[in-house]
Amino acid sequence: MAQHEDMQEIKKRRDAVLSALVDGVPYHRFLGIGFDRRGDELTGVLNFEQKLIGNPFLPAIHGGVTAAFLEVTSIITLSWNYLWQDMEAGAIDLGALEAGTLPRLPKTIDFTVDYLRSGRPRDAYARAEVIRSGRRYASVRVEAWQDHRDKLFAQATGHFLMPPPVTEAKAGKPG
Amino acid sequence: MVDKAKLARQFIEAIPHAKALGMTLDEIGEGEAVISLPYAPHIVGDPESGVIHGGAVSAVMDTCCGAAVMSHPSAPGGTATIDLRIDYMRAATPGQKIVTRATCYHITRSVAFVRATACDEDTDRPVATAAGSFTVETW
Incomplete structure (x- = not known):
């Protein structure tokens, strides 16, 4: 019984941290980005809306929206991994x-998107993999799909500047 | 003869996402385009500082690069992004609009190569630069 309660507490804490990271940012809400969580695994979800369209004749999702969705998924996944131990x-x-009050998040240094096929006017999903996360720099690979997990419509790689470790940031900031 | 500039302007203005972000086409022609993105609370990526999200910069860069391709005298019509790399030099100053300028510096029958720069009011220090390749499509 006690163990069951512990699990609920852990889940609550994880979901609270994730929700603060995701819903606390206005641009995430504007694009309609949410995250599904299974244990420590995150999947970004881009909820389709008409305002995400870039080519109304096809129609297709705007390339900039795809880039933003991949970048958001990368940053959230990276932040999530970075905060995990403290959490x-x-x-x-x-x-x-x-x-x-959000923790300090990684900053994008560069981001390269491969557009593999046009994004259809429906929900999209993305998962990021942290290839390497050092003290100062991190390298992330991310892929996005719609109906079929193995039929990617975009992938990207990016480099990020990591915030100073939580304990260090605390020690460095008076008060 | 088709008026490329007019065509490109109409195309940009018909893009729902460009409209949602309030993008405006300031200059267009001969493989060059200037598009600006006004500052708005809904594109903020860091609520504490009010700095806009890099993703919004990506969106305007991508649109501007596409416009530059379509305005090129050798481009027969539409275009789609093949790949786009963005380098983020610094955070954009909160409250200021982003102005992006893209140049389609080479075009073949199938591929267009584009470079772009994004600045806020401090035009000597770009916020971001981009380099990409785009498809060349017939309508």
């Missing part, structure tokens, strides 16, 4: 997070 150790202030 599991209960070292993240959930109250502050829910009040809108």
Whole structure:
């Protein structure tokens, strides 16, 4: 019984951290991006809306929307991995997070998108893989699909500047 | 003779996502395009500082590069992005609009090569640069 309650607490904490990271950013809400979570695995979900269209004649999702969706999925996945240990150790202030104080997030250095086929006017999904995450730099690969998981419509790779470790940032910031 | 500039302008203005972001086509012609993105609360990526999200910069870069391709005298019609790389030099200053300028510097029967720069009001220090290849399509 106690173990069951623990699991609920863990889930609640993970979902609260993820929700703060995702829903706390206006641009994510504008694009209609959400995330599905299974344990530590995240899948980005781009909920289709007419305003995401880039070519009304085909019609197809705007290339910039695809790029943004892949970039958001990369940053959230990277942040999630980076925060995981502190989150599991209960070292993240959930109250502050829910009040809108986001932890410092990785910054994009460069991002290269491969457009494999046009994005159809329907929901899209993306999963990012952190290839390497060092103290200062990280390299991420991300792929996106629509109806079929193995039929990608875009993929991307990017480099990111990592924020200073949580403990270091705390020590460096008075108050 | 088809007026490429007029065609490109109509095309850009018919794009729902360009409209949703409030993009405006400021200049177009001969493989060059200038498109701006006004600052707006819904494109903010860092709520604390008010800095816009890199993804919004990607969207305007992609649109501007596509417009540059379509305006090229050798382009028969439409285009689609094959690949686009964006380098982010610095955070855009909150409250300022982003102005992107793209140049289609080479075009073949099937591929167009494009470079672009995005600046805020401090035009000496670009916010981002882009390089990409685009398809060359007939209508």
